[in-house]
Amino acid sequence: GAEKELEGSLKQLVAKLFEIALTVTVPDEPDVEPVVAPCPPKFGDYQCNNAMGLWKKIKDKGTQFTGPQPLGKAIMSNLPQSEMIESCSIAGPGFVNVKLAKPWIAKRIHKMLTDGIETWSPKLNIKTAVVDFSSPNTAKEMHVGHLRSTIIGDTLARMLEFSNVKVLRRNHVGDWGTQFGMLIEYLFEKLPDWEAANDQAIGDLEAFYKASKERFDDDPGFKERAQQAVVSLQGGQEKYRKAWTRICETSRRNFQKVYHRLGVHLEEKGESFYNPYIPGTLDILNKKGLIEESEGARVIFIEGKNIPLIVVKSDGGYNYASTDLAALWYRLNEENAEWIIYLTDVGQKDHFDMFFTAARRAGWLPADDKKYPRVSHVGFGLVLGEDGKRFRTRSTRVVKLVDLLDEAKTRCKVAIIERGKGKDWSEEEVDKTAEAIGYGAVKYADLKNNRLTNYTFNYDQMLNDKGNTAVYLLYAHARICSIIRKSGRDIEELKQSGTLDLAHPDERVLGLHLLQFAEIVEEACTNLFPNILCEYLYNLSEDFTRFYTNCQVVGSAEETSRLFLCEATAVVMRKCFDLLGITPVYKI
Numbered sequence: 001g002a003e004k005e006l007e008g009s010l011k012q013l014v015a016k017l018f019e020i021a022l023t024v025t026v027p028d029e030p031d032v033e034p035v036v037a038p039c040p041p042k043f044g045d046y047q048c049n050n051a052m053g054l055w056k057k058i059k060d061k062g063t064q065f066t067g068p069q070p071l072g073k074a075i076m077s078n079l080p081q082s083e084m085i086e087s088c089s090i091a092g093p094g095f096v097n098v099k100l101a102k103p104w105i106a107k108r109i110h111k112m113l114t115d116g117i118e119t120w121s122p123k124l125n126i127k128t129a130v131v132d133f134s135s136p137n138t139a140k141e142m143h144v145g146h147l148r149s150t151i152i153g154d155t156l157a158r159m160l161e162f163s164n165v166k167v168l169r170r171n172h173v174g175d176w177g178t179q180f181g182m183l184i185e186y187l188f189e190k191l192p193d194w195e196a197a198n199d200q201a202i203g204d205l206e207a208f209y210k211a212s213k214e215r216f217d218d219d220p221g222f223k224e225r226a227q228q229a230v231v232s233l234q235g236g237q238e239k240y241r242k243a244w245t246r247i248c249e250t251s252r253r254n255f256q257k258v259y260h261r262l263g264v265h266l267e268e269k270g271e272s273f274y275n276p277y278i279p280g281t282l283d284i285l286n287k288k289g290l291i292e293e294s295e296g297a298r299v300i301f302i303e304g305k306n307i308p309l310i311v312v313k314s315d316g317g318y319n320y321a322s323t324d325l326a327a328l329w330y331r332l333n334e335e336n337a338e339w340i341i342y343l344t345d346v347g348q349k350d351h352f353d354m355f356f357t358a359a360r361r362a363g364w365l366p367a368d369d370k371k372y373p374r375v376s377h378v379g380f381g382l383v384l385g386e387d388g389k390r391f392r393t394r395s396t397r398v399v400k401l402v403d404l405l406d407e408a409k410t411r412c413k414v415a416i417i418e419r420g421k422g423k424d425w426s427e428e429e430v431d432k433t434a435e436a437i438g439y440g441a442v443k444y445a446d447l448k449n450n451r452l453t454n455y456t457f458n459y460d461q462m463l464n465d466k467g468n469t470a471v472y473l474l475y476a477h478a479r480i481c482s483i484i485r486k487s488g489r490d491i492e493e494l495k496q497s498g499t500l501d502l503a504h505p506d507e508r509v510l511g512l513h514l515l516q517f518a519e520i521v522e523e524a525c526t527n528l529f530p531n532i533l534c535e536y537l538y539n540l541s542e543d544f545t546r547f548y549t550n551c552q553v554v555g556s557a558e559e560t561s562r563l564f565l566c567e568a569t570a571v572v573m574r575k576c577f578d579l580l581g582i583t584p585v586y587k588i
């Protein structure tokens with residue numbers, strides 16, 4: 001029925017029509033997947049590319065067709081009647097072009113406006129996913145790499161959540177391991193009454209870590225005590241356990257300051273959480289014959305890699321890889337996750353490749369890495385300073401993320417006040433807007449790049465109000481809201497009675513772009529590339545500008561219809577912001 005026809009993205013709907021046409025045209029080839037893609041505007045909106053490939057398949061089987069073009073023509077004429085399509089044509093060797101019908105595009109946009117943007121959410125075939133992101137290391141400062149992990153991971157989680165997938169947002173904090181011996185011992189030494197002390201007394205954890213490392217390297221007595229402390233901690237001795245908890249808590253409170261500013265929520269299940277699961281996990285792998293002895297260590301050999309994956313060190317201790325194997329086992333078996341997504345810099349690619357291969361050999365994952373249950377390592381490049389080297393501030397070795405975010409906010413606040421907005425806004429309004437724009441700018445500057453590349457951190461660039469920046473996009477959205485406000489019309493009321501028409505070519509372009517939202521989110525989310533969504537958002541604002549420049553809205557004969565387009569653009573932009581973790585602003 002008509003309702004059913006409306007399900008799925010635009011591309012999927014077009015593909016469905018071609019699926020029917022293909023079945024009718026070549027009934028002997030039942031498994032042909034329709035290949036549909038957007039096409040150059042002079043040809044239409046979408047194009048089906050099946051004829052050429054299909055021709056190669058059937059030409060020697062005694063077919064009635066004489067070439068790919070006649071085959072394409074047949075596919076075209078077998079397209080079912082649909083209100084979606086205005087016209088079709090054949091191009092080149094057999095491309096079938098489809099031009100969508102304006103009334104149909106308009107109807108779909110109107111329906112989204114009344115039923116909500118959720119009706120445009122992608123449908124994925126999974127129920128539960130784990131997104132393992134941010135994951136800083138306790139007692140060390142969170143660095144810009146963790147910022148990228150946090151920003152990109154949060155967006156992917158949001159896109160999956162929008163697609164109705166239950167997402168377990170996991171902070172795989174590095175809170176276990178031998179460094180805790182020296183940290184605990186240093187705590188005892190420096191702050192004998194540590195149990196009563198506050199976070200300030202412990203101070204900067206980065207410095208704390210460095211100082212304890214120096215003691216460890218310089219003083220053999222300290223080193224010995226630190227090594228003993230690891231044993232006491234792992235043996236569960238209360239005093240050591242408490243000190244460990246104390247250090248983790250202090251660290252956590254620091255991380256939380258960054259998450260709070262970014263509006264990111266995560267559930268911490270650190271390395272320590274999986275520690276009890278390691279022996280059982282290794283046992284399973286051992287029974288499958290995967291684990292071997294090598295130079296005193298227990299290892300898994302991986303085909304094509306020079307060095308094996310160490311799962312038990314020669315001193316009997318576990319490591320990063322044993323923890324990740326146990327975490328994977330837990331996520332697959334205890335949490336029933338079907339897709340597990342890991343965010344770290346590209347430098348860790350080998351680690352992930354190796355333990356993924358081990359899991360595949362153990363039969364935990366299917367051989368085809370696109371099939372579920374599935375694991376994906378989402379790698380990203382470095383953050384560079386303007387000197388082209390790793391991003392660092394002049395004074396300190398690393399950048400404190402809290403300071404970096406505060407700086408973005410402060411700069412925005414100054415810009416807002418300079419624009420003369422400070423005087424008619426409340427202090428709180430200025431502050432909230434500065435936060436939305438400042439933090440949004442940092443996120444967008446990161447997300448708009450292909451994540452695999454390094455990107456250069458530059459305040460002036462990201463805070464520019466022209467060009468492809470969050471500032472520009474947030475202002476564009478606020479401007480649309482102000483057009484609607486100034487019209488004095490009640491959009492909710494209009495939705496009941498008004499109609500949407502796409503008579504002007506720029507209206508049609510904008511309308512079609514709006515409709516493509518669902519397939520773009522699906523592509524960005526399933527391919528794990530948020531920059532696809534950023535590009536869509538930027539193009540949307542460009543299409544809107546062209547429409548607004550060439551089509552009068554308020555006071556025109558088409559006012560109602562054009563206000564609908566404004567509203568639909570604002571709704572889709574807001575959903576993009578939401579998926580990118582950016583807070584929209586409504587006034588500028």
Ligand code: ARG
Pocket residue numbers: 132134135136137172173174324327342343344
């Ligand atoms: N703590 C690690 C780091 O800072 C990242 C952990 C990523 N997650 C994982 N399951 N290995 O590099």
